[in-house]
Amino acid sequence: xxxxxxxxxxxxxxxxxxxxxxxxxxxxxxxxxxxxxxxxxxxxxxxxxxxxxxxxxxxxxxxxxxxxxxxxxxxxxxxxxxxxxxxxxxxxxxxxxxxxxxxxxxxxxxxxxxxxxxxxxxxxxxxxxxxxxxxxxxxxxxxxxxxxxxxxxxxxxxxxxxxxxxxxxxxxxxxxxxxxxxxxxxxxxxxxxxxxxxxxxxxxxxxxxxxxxxxxxxxxxxxxxxxxxxxxxxxxxxxxxxxxxxxxxxxxxxxxxxxxxxxxxxxxxxxxxxxxxxxxxxxxxxxxxxxxxxxxxxxxxxxxxxxxxxxxxxxxxxxxxxxxxxxxxxxx
Amino acid sequence: xxxxxxxxxxxxxxxxxxxxxxxxxxxxxxxxxxxxxxxxxxxxxxxxxxxxxxxxxxxxxxxxxxxxxxxxxxxxxxxxxxxxxxxxxxxxxxxxxxxxxxxxxxxxxxxxxxxxxxxxxxxxxxxxxxxxxxxxxxxxxxxxxxxxxxxxxxxxxxxxxxxxxxxxxxxxxxxxxxxxxxxxxxxxxxxxxxxxxxxxxxxxxxxxxxxxxxxxxxxxxxxxxxxxxxxxxxxxxxxxxxxxxxxxxxxxxxxxxxxxxxxxxxxxxxxxxxxxx
Amino acid sequence: xxxxxxxxxxxxxxxxxxxxxxxxxxxxxxxxxxxxxxxxxxxxxxxxxxxxxxxxxxxxxxxxxxxxxxxxxxxxxxxxxxxxxxxxxxxxxxxxxxxxxxxxxxxxxxxxxxxxxxxxxxxxxxxxxxxxxxxxxxxxxxxxxxxxxxxxxxxxxxxxxxxxxxxxxxxxxxxxxxxxxxxxxxxxxxxxxxxxxxxxxxxxxxxxxxxxxxxxxxxxxxxxxxxxxxxxxxxxxxxxxxxxxxxxxxxxxxxxxxxxxxxxxxxxxxxxxxxxxxxxxxxxxxxxxxx
Numbered sequence: 049x050x051x052x053x054x055x056x057x058x059x060x061x062x063x064x065x066x067x068x069x070x071x072x073x074x075x076x077x078x079x080x081x082x083x084x085x086x087x088x089x090x091x092x093x094x095x096x097x098x099x100x101x102x103x104x105x106x107x108x109x110x111x112x113x114x115x116x117x118x119x120x121x122x123x124x125x126x127x128x129x130x131x132x133x134x135x136x137x138x139x140x141x142x143x144x145x146x147x148x149x150x151x152x153x154x155x156x157x158x159x160x161x162x163x164x165x166x167x168x169x170x171x172x173x174x175x176x177x178x179x180x181x182x183x184x185x186x187x188x189x190x191x192x193x194x195x196x197x198x199x200x201x202x203x204x205x206x207x208x209x210x211x212x213x214x215x216x217x218x219x220x221x222x223x224x225x226x227x228x229x230x231x232x233x234x235x236x237x238x239x240x241x242x243x244x245x246x247x248x249x250x251x252x253x254x255x256x257x258x259x260x261x262x263x264x265x266x267x268x269x270x271x272x273x274x275x276x277x278x279x280x281x282x283x284x285x286x287x288x289x290x291x292x293x294x295x296x297x298x299x300x301x302x303x304x305x306x307x308x309x310x311x312x313x314x315x316x317x318x319x320x321x322x323x324x325x326x327x328x329x330x331x332x333x334x335x336x337x338x339x340x341x342x343x344x345x346x347x348x349x350x351x352x353x354x355x356x357x358x359x360x361x362x363x364x365x366x367x368x369x370x371x372x373x374x375x376x377x378x379x380x
Numbered sequence: 381x382x383x384x385x386x387x388x389x390x391x392x393x394x395x396x397x398x399x400x401x402x403x404x405x406x407x408x409x410x411x412x413x414x415x416x417x418x419x420x421x422x423x424x425x426x427x428x429x430x431x432x433x434x435x436x437x438x439x440x441x442x443x444x445x446x447x448x449x450x451x452x453x454x455x456x457x458x459x460x461x462x463x464x465x466x467x468x469x470x471x472x473x474x475x476x477x478x479x480x481x482x483x484x485x486x487x488x489x490x491x492x493x494x495x496x497x498x499x500x501x502x503x504x505x506x507x508x509x510x511x512x513x514x515x516x517x518x519x520x521x522x523x524x525x526x527x528x529x530x531x532x533x534x535x536x537x538x539x540x541x542x543x544x545x546x547x548x549x550x551x552x553x554x555x556x557x558x559x560x561x562x563x564x565x566x567x568x569x570x571x572x573x574x575x576x577x578x579x580x581x582x583x584x585x586x587x588x589x590x591x592x593x594x595x596x597x598x599x600x601x602x603x604x605x606x607x608x609x610x611x612x613x614x615x616x617x618x619x620x621x622x623x624x625x626x627x628x629x630x631x632x633x634x635x636x637x638x639x640x641x642x643x644x645x646x647x648x649x650x651x652x653x654x655x656x657x
Numbered sequence: 658x659x660x661x662x663x664x665x666x667x668x669x670x671x672x673x674x675x676x677x678x679x680x681x682x683x684x685x686x687x688x689x690x691x692x693x694x695x696x697x698x699x700x701x702x703x704x705x706x707x708x709x710x711x712x713x714x715x716x717x718x719x720x721x722x723x724x725x726x727x728x729x730x731x732x733x734x735x736x737x738x739x740x741x742x743x744x745x746x747x748x749x750x751x752x753x754x755x756x757x758x759x760x761x762x763x764x765x766x767x768x769x770x771x772x773x774x775x776x777x778x779x780x781x782x783x784x785x786x787x788x789x790x791x792x793x794x795x796x797x798x799x800x801x802x803x804x805x806x807x808x809x810x811x812x813x814x815x816x817x818x819x820x821x822x823x824x825x826x827x828x829x830x831x832x833x834x835x836x837x838x839x840x841x842x843x844x845x846x847x848x849x850x851x852x853x854x855x856x857x858x859x860x861x862x863x864x865x866x867x868x869x870x871x872x873x874x875x876x877x878x879x880x881x882x883x884x885x886x887x888x889x890x891x892x893x894x895x896x897x898x899x900x901x902x903x904x905x906x907x908x909x910x911x912x913x914x915x916x917x918x919x920x921x922x923x924x925x926x927x928x929x930x931x932x933x934x935x936x937x938x939x940x941x942x943x944x945x946x947x948x
Contacts, residue, residue, distance in 0.1 A: 075876065080892045110875040111889055115613045117875070124775030124784065125792040125874040140615055144776075195596055198610040237513040237595035243892045244592055247488065252495035252512070267894040368614050369428075377598040378429065384826045385741050386835035392738040398731045399753055402803055407756070409771035409778060410764070452677040459674040463667055471675065473914035474682045479860035480910030481689070482884035483762075483867065485903040488891065489685045489692075499684065524681055532857055536816045536850035556662055571815040578758055578811060585761035588867050605761045612767070621771070624764040631759035632752060639755070640748040 073106040074307055077127035079114040079200070081242070081264065082290075085327045086131075092323065093314050097307070105307060113241070114200050115140075121295060122146065128299050128308045131292045134200045135352070136359035138291045151293040158353075160289035161315035162329035165349050166208040168280040169249065169258040169265060176256050180282045181212045184257060185230040192255035194245045195238040196366075196373050201245070202238070203367060205259040208286035210366070211355045215284060229376045250276065261288065262344075266328040287349035290329075410628070413621040425619055426626045434604040437515060439630070441603075442583035445522035450576040453530025454568075460531070461538040475532065478525050487592030490521055494593065513595030518603065521589045526579035533575035537568050570642055577638045581631050686907060692900035704890075704898035705905060712878045713886040714905065720794075720882065721862040724801050728858045729851070732809025737843075739810075740817030741825070751814070757806050765800055766871020792874030797882070800868040805858040812854030813847055820846055852917055860910040 078086065090107045097105050110117065110127070118137040121127045122144050130147070132138050138159075141147040152159045170178050176189060184191050196202035206228060213219055213227035236254060239245035242264060249258040250272045257280075260268070265279050292312050299305040314320050321331040325340040337344060356362035366372045414422065425431065460472050478486065494501045494511040501512060511517050541564065549559040587605035594601045604627055611620035662670070694701055704710060735754060739747060757765070772778050773790040783790060790796045824846070828838040844851075866884040873880045875889070883906055891899035 077874075080889065081894075083889070083893050108879065109877045111877070111893075112870070112875045112885075115615075116871075119612065119615065120792060120871075120874055122776065123770045123791060124780065124789075195610075198606070198613045235597075237601075238597060240591040240596065241892065243894065244488070246894075247492070248495075252492060253497050254495065254513075271894040271896060363614075369611070369616070369619070374430070384829055385822060386829070386838075387737060388742045388744075391734040392742075392744070395731065395735040395738055395750070395754075398734075399750075399806075402799070402806060403753065403756060406765075406768040406772055406803065407760070409768050412778070413771050452674070455670055456674040456678060459671050463671055465671055469914075469918055471678060473911050473918075474678060474686065476856055476860045476910050476914065477682050477686060477907055479857060480864040480906050481685075481903060482864050482887050482906065484884070484888050484891070485689065485900070485906075486685065489688045493684060493688055499688070500680070520681075524685065527681060528857060528860075532853050533812065533815060536812070536853055537819055539849060540816065540819055556666075567819065570818065574811065574815050578755065578807070581755060581759035585759055585764070587761055587763050605763060608761065609763060612763075617767070617771075620767065621764075624761065624767070628756075628760060628764075632756065635755045635759060636748060636752040639751045643748050643751075 072103060072304075072307070073108060074128045074304060074311060075108045075110065075126060076129050076131060076311070077110045077117050077121055077125060078131045079117065079133040080111045081267065082131060082133075083109065083111050084267075085323060085329065088323045088327070089315070089320060092319055093311060096314055096317075096319075097310065100310070107311075126298050126302070127295050128302065128304050129292060129294055129312055131290065131312075133288070133290050134203070134359065135289065135291050136363045137200075138293050139360055141293070141295065146295050146297045147293045148296060152291065154294070155292065155312060156316060157332045158289055159291045159293060160332075161292060161312075161320065162290060162324040162331055164261045164263045164288045164290075164329055165285045165347055166204050166259055166288065167262045167265065167285065167347075168282060169246075169260055169268065170278050170280055171256065172275065172277055174278050174280065178257050178280060181209055181227075181231075181284075184209070184259075185227060185234065189234050189257065190236050190255040191231060191234045192237075192239065192245050192249045192258045193235060194241050196232075199239075199241050201242040201261065204261075204286055204288050206366065206373065207352065207356065207362060208259070208282075210372075211286055211350050212282070212284050214355060215350070225372055225376065228372070232376060246271075262330075263328040281345055281347045284348050284350065287351045289351065407628070410621050410625055413618060414625050416618055417622055422622050422626075425622045430598055430602065431604070431607060431623065433599045434602050434607050435630075437518065437601060438584055438604045438627075441515060441518040441522055442580050444519045445526055445583050446576045446580035448519075448523050449526055449530045449579045450572060453527070453575060453579075454534060454572060457531045457534035457538055461535055475528050478527050483525060483586065483588030484592065486524055487521060487589030490524060490589065491517070491593040494520060512593055513601070515594075515601050517593040517595065518590055518601060521593045522583040522586060525586055525589055526582045529579040529582065530572065530575035533571045533578070534568055537571040541567060570645070573638060573642050577635060581635055584627065584631055689900050689903050689907065692896055693904045695900075696897040700897045701901045704895075704901040707898070709877050709881065710883075710886060710898070710902055713881045713883045713902070716881070717863050717883040717906075718909070720798055720801050721859055723798055724805055724862055725855065725859065727802055728805055728809050729855060731806070732813060732854060733847075733851070735810040736813035736817050736847075740814050741822050754807050754810050757803050762804065762865065762867030763871060765803055765868035769796060769800055769803075769868075769872055791872045792876075793880065796872040797869050797880065800872055801862050801865060804865055804868055805862050808858035808861065809851065809854035812850050812857065816847055816850040817843075852920070856913045856917060859913050863909055864906055 076086065086109055090109070094105060094107065097103065110125070114132050114134055114137050118130065118132065118140050121130060121141060130138060130141065135152070138147060138151060142149050142151055148154060168178060170176070176183070178184060178189065183189065193205045194202035196206040209228050209231050210224045213224035214221070237248065239248050242260065245258060246260065246264070246268055248254050250268060268277065292315065294305065294308045294312065299308045316332065318333065318336070321333040321336050325331045325336050328343060330344050331337055331340070352359055352362055356365070364371060456475070460468065491512050493499050494504070494517060496502070496505045496512070498512070504511060511520055545563055546559055549563050554562065585605065587603070587609065590603055591606060594603060596602055596606060604623065608620045608623050611623065661667070739751060770777060770791055773783060773796060774780055775784060790799070824842050825838055828842045833841065864884055866888065869882055870885055873882065873885055875881055875885060881889070883902055887899045887902045890902065
């Protein structure tokens with residue numbers, strides 16, 4: 049009896065849940081700090097779509113950790129588009145056949161409408177005068193970064209340091225691993241995520257330097273005050289790309305391909321690019337980059353593709369079980 | 381033996397059906413998924429250096445937290461049931477807080493409190509005690525999240541103790557301590573054991589609060605659920621389920637042991653009781 | 658009273674209990690409220706008036722209320738069978754009931770994905786029939802049922818064991834039907850334990866993060882519960898909003914406690930009235946059942 053009521057109520061709930069999808073809507077599944085950007089972008093796109101097609105559209109957002117979101121999409125979360133902060137996450141969807149194999153070619157700029165880079169956040173006045181990566185491996189310097197194995201920020205920080213060491217004269221995988229090993233030895237803890245690393249550094253006053261996205265420096269200023277820290281640009285860092293893709297399987301089922309295509313295309317419009325710049329994400333548009341030059345100091349960067357041959361290679365080499373990160377902790 | 385009371389078949393049947401549908405069926409999915417591994421692969425995942433260190437951290441910290449809760453939970457439950465003091469109801473209602481607060485909030489708040497510049501950490505640091513971002517921090521977080529179990533399991537049982545029994549013991553010349561040790565403690569012991577066991581098992585699986593205060597250093601302060609998550613991050617669902625399965629089997633064995641022990645103790649106790657009557 | 662501890666011991670025990678609770682409960686709670694009001698009262702209320710926050714509060718309450726009757730019914734069933742009867746495999750059954758506590762919340766979510774997810778056991782079938790379980794309300798209800806399952810049963814088992822079965826047996830032998838026995842004898846005896854169990858289950862249902870987070874899909878305004886909302890806000894560098902929402906959760910948990918206090922108070926008044934009305938009879942009854 050209770051079993052019957054049980055299944056009956058579930059069926060009702062399921063119907064109720066699916067009927068709310070009837071009107072024209074689009075679900076954008078994204079990583080966790082992109083909300084500010086899409087909060088500004090979505091109303092703009094709604095206006096644009098209305099002007100173009102005469103229809104109004106409901107835009108739904110889902111934000112959480114990048115890999116978790118992608119797993120959810122693979123497990124059936126009906127995302128029309130995914131907007132992530134790491135290609136390895138979209139690669140996973142491509143592997144599962146939900147996203148086109150050549151999704152990076154479907155949109156300009158490697159399908160990444162804006163970029164960012166990893167920078168150093170240091171204490172006000174930079175008391176330990178930390179200027180570049182080698183300063184971070186010195187004895188007595190404490191480095192705060194999120195867990196390189198379980199967070200996107202941590203992985204970018206790790207690869208940035210690795211790439212720097214590799215590009216030094218005589219640099220090779222061995223020297224890079226030593227360099228990164230020394231850097232990790234200076235980490236008193238691994239934070240559980242980007243935000244947690246920031247709280248540890250800013251509020252709990254632990255560590256001398258926080259490695260973080262350039263775009264997050266602005267969020268930190270919003271929460272903790274602008275004068276509380278300095279941003280240091282190293283001589284060389286990693287270019288972080290934020291790939292977007294249409295989830296083919298879902299848009300075909302829900303007949304929303306046109307809408308999804310336009311939603312992502314519009315990211316490259318002047319309006320979309322400007323919103324990126326306002327959210328401290330480096331726009332691809334050269335003119336806008338110049339216009340906002342004051343907030344985007346020039347920095348030499350390398351991409352994951354150039355130095356590591358793409359995420360498909362970098363990921364297993366460094367972050368899978370038995371990869372370089374694990375090796376560093378085995379030798380201890 | 382003839383059963384006088386009704387409803388055995390119905391209640392047991394309902395319980396088993398519900399349990400199977402809601403708990404066993406989903407958990408069999410775990411077994412199903414990890415069955416794609418053979419034993420040697422499973423063993424390799426489960427017995428790696430990092431995994432072994434993480435079991436030590438997880439089970440050790442959980443045990444400590446359960447012991448702390450057993451001791452202080454008993455005192456708290458006793459005080460809340462037996463004594464009157466101003467603000468008692470407020471204190472009583474606070475006990476459930478750890479369940480209502482999302483674990484992440486608990487973790488963030490505890491890490492902030494116990495960090496070197498936090499309200500509590502500030503006073504501990506000069507004594508050379510570091511809590512946040514050490515294994516000790518894990519114990520603090522686990523004590524917090526499992527705190528309600530012992531208190532709430534003991535409260536109704538203590539409320540149920542007949543004052544007559546204590547009075548009888550006192551009349552027969554027992555000191556208060558003797559009454560407590562010989563009369564009260566045996567009566568509440570099953571509940572105490574239940575509460576502590578539940579606290580322990582809840583602590584073993586905890587992830588959300590711990591990662592904020594643990595520091596997550598491999599081999600030192602890395603808990604097993606973190607390893608499971610990091611496997612999931614690699615899209616290694618099979619590896620994750622394998623680790624989860626190992627944890628589940630260990631927890632299950634521990635729980636079964638305690639429950640069997642308790643059943644045995646209860647029966648012995650009852651038996652004695654019957655004879656003495 | 659002859660059976661009370663000496664005064665010094667009472668005070669010491671109370672002090673220890675209060676110190677422990679202060680350190681582990683009150684201080685974190687204060688810290689949460691301090692963060693919530695860091696931006697002043699208006700920022701606090703603005704954070705809660707946000708439509709996404711409101712929808713998260715609604716969803717959280719809905720799930721908690723929905724799972725409640727299931728937990729009560731099955732909790733009583735399980736406790737009745739276990740506490741009042743002897744049968745083979747009892748320890749095993751108790752352990753299976755405990756199991757949801759021992760499973761890491763993240764794994765709970767994962768387990769339901771393995772069954773109902775698109776790549777899961779029933780994934781194909783569900784998607785062919787367009788039934789949504791995970792990343793929709795049913796999935797979130799299911800994991801909440803899973804994690805709150807043991808509370809009521811676990812609260813009742815030791816209590817009912819301690820009470821024994823004499824009273825119920827007496828009722829039956831006096832000709833009461835099973836239902837009458839339950840309502841008149843069992844239920845009044847277990848009401849506090851039941852209430853504690855419900856309160857715990859309720860608090861846990863509202864506060865659960867890990868398991869729900871895996872099956873929710875985090876769709877704003879649709880499948881975002883309050884704990885998930887808290888985490889998202891925090892990650893977005895909106896600490897005030899995050900801690901304001903967290904303090905609402907803490908307050909919601911206290912509401913059940915207030916309800917409990919009210920019930921307790923009402924009951925005491927009723928029994929007092931009954932006592933005065935039926936005093937001679939009650940004395941007779943009590944002396945009439947020797948143990």
